[in-house]
Amino acid sequence: MNKRSENGNITYTAGGTIAKGDIVKFSSGKVVTCTGDTDSAIGVALDGAVNGANVPVAILGAFTGTCPVKATEAVSAGALVNPTGGAAAKGDKCVALALDAATASGDMIECALCVPSYALDNDTTAAG
Numbered sequence: 001m002n003k004r005s006e007n008g009n010i011t012y013t014a015g016g017t018i019a020k021g022d023i024v025k026f027s028s029g030k031v032v033t034c035t036g037d038t039d040s041a042i043g044v045a046l047d048g049a050v051n052g053a054n055v056p057v058a059i060l061g062a063f064t065g066t067c068p069v070k071a072t073e074a075v076s077a078g079a080l081v082n083p084t085g086g087a088a089a090k091g092d093k094c095v096a097l098a099l100d101a102a103t104a105s106g107d108m109i110e111c112a113l114c115v116p117s118y119a120l121d122n123d124t125t126a127a128g
Helices: none
Strands: 009-013 023-027 030-033 041-045 054-059 067-070 093-098 108-119
Touching (some): 009 030, 030 041, 041 108, 067 093
Antiparallel strands (some): 009 054, 023 030, 023 041, 041 054, 067 108, 093 108
């Protein structure tokens, strides 16, 4: 059973190794790290976990406050972030707005999480 809290995070069982800041999705009743730019993300891992362990997840559109996200490439402050942790491009889904810049893969950036993933039509910046 999932543990619930009032600040928008829920604890799930990890379906593989998950790092703190990974954007996650459901897979076979567990959560796993997103691997595609159009994955249906549910949130961001607040801690790391191994397969079968509990992992707290900041739920998209419900988490209170900002959230650290692990970037997978350079991301500009103000850019929209896709489910893999990269800068969103046309056709990607959006999960967050980067409030900090990332210069390389693995950088942790503070983000404002979006209401659950939506596909981008054209513009890939918040100011657009």
